[in-house]
Amino acid sequence: MAGRPSTERPTLADVARAAGVSTGTASKALNGRLDIAEDTRARVLEAVAALGYRPTTAQWEPPRTRTIAAVTDVVDSPYVSNVLQGLLAAAMTAQTDVLVRLAPDRAVRATKAAAQAWVSEQKESGVVGIVGITLSRPNAVLQAARKVGMPFVMIDPVDVDDPRTVSVGSANWAGARTATEHLLELGHRRIGWIGGPAASAAARERFHGYRAALDSAGISLDRTLVRSDPFSIETGLVHGRELLALPAAPTGIVAGDDEIAVGVIAAARELGVPVPGRLSVVGFDDTPQAAWTTPQLTSVHQPLAGMGRMAVETVLAMADGVEPASRHVQLATSLTVRDSTAPPAAVAGTGPARR
Known part of the structure; x- marks a missing residue:
């Protein structure tokens, strides 16, 4: 900047030169663009302060949040x-x-x-x-x-x-498939599904993942074991009671989210069905609350x-x-295994069944 007359205003090019960046980068930094590194923005602002630069356009304003x-x-x-x-x-x-x-x-x-x-x-x-x-x-x-x-x-x-x-x-499909495969690997063959509303794309994808795991294991879908309603504890409670009251009740249930799973565990406790002794339950979301249930909830972790x-x-x-x-x-997604899943009572102690 040496030799510049004191009456001449510094330009954006002067700012860029002092900061060691291009004129375009200096302009982006002054206008709050997100594609500028913070250390670059800091150098540009330091050059602005040192040179006393003021934009020539009256429309320019300091960048706002x-x-x-x-x-x-x-x-x-x-x-x-x-x-x-x-x-x-x-x-x-x-x-x-x-x-x-x-x-x-x-x-x-x-x-x-x-x-x-x-x-x-x-x-x-x-x-x-x-x-x-x-x-x-x-x-x-x-x-x-x-x-x-x-x-x-x-x-x-x-x-x-x-x-x-x-x-x-x-990855809803993959997550639900992994949850169902976990129960299959433990030896469960009668696995229920309590999912979210059909209008939810995530709920539909999770159901298809559950079904894909059953198909892969050679197990036909049993519609009497399938339920869907809003994502809520009440949904798990109501449909958990229904499934556990069936003459051939499921030994495992995959829930469409953690709230439904919590409702299922509550229904099992109400009916005197021990979890995971006679019923294994898997949730979906892996919210921090999943570790607060009794027993702690096995759940599909989504970020x-x-x-x-x-x-x-x-x-x-x-x-x-x-x-x-x-x-x-x-x-x-990934599966977080906790205490709400175990081999079904008929094969407990024999280790996971192999497919």
Whole structure:
């Protein structure tokens, strides 16, 4: 900078030169772009301060924190709270604010004009993108968001008709198959299924994984052992009672989520059926609460926090005009084996049955 007259204003090129970056990189750093490393941004800001640089355009403003909205039907769910944990952590890293909002009334979501008004309210409040967490009946809202160019990412979508919808989930099919195979390897042959609602894509995929494991083992699907209803403890309690009251009750049950599994264990306790002595139970989600049950719950681990992080990264990239490489992202699952599963009573002590 030596030799510059004191009356001449420093330029963006001067800032870039002082920071050791290109002019384009300096511009991105000043405008809060996320594709700039933090140490690079710090060098650019230091050069700005040292040179006393001021942009020549009157429209320029210092970069402001962006805002996204996380929308869900319920917040008092272990599943939702764990997704939100990852979502909030990713937003903090990206210097992004999060508005956690209950979803609009279902009548709003089902009405085109009302959905458009709701999306417009989000945009006017400064929201640059929306993450829907297991949001039911979102089609009108998704269409309204697409109409105004508002990025919208669904986590575990429900009732979604549009194949263009961007979603984040876990490997539901593989997870449920692994859960069922675990019971088969222990020697169970009469295995029940209590899953989530048919409108849930995740619930359908999990059921198909359960069925695939049975088919692979040469076991025909017994529809009398299959139930589905909302993801809730009540669902597990009601359908657990029904399955355990059958003349040929199952010796193992795979549940569509941890809440259903907790309900099944409660039903078994109510009916005097010991777990895992006479009934093995596997959940899905592996929320921290799975380790609090008695006995501790064997469960398919899905990276709930990771799903929240991925949703934030995807919606912010879309806000920057970057199309996602895949519209349907699935993160890997694994099985966490705890105390709620064991060989069935008839083969207990003989070790896992081999197929």
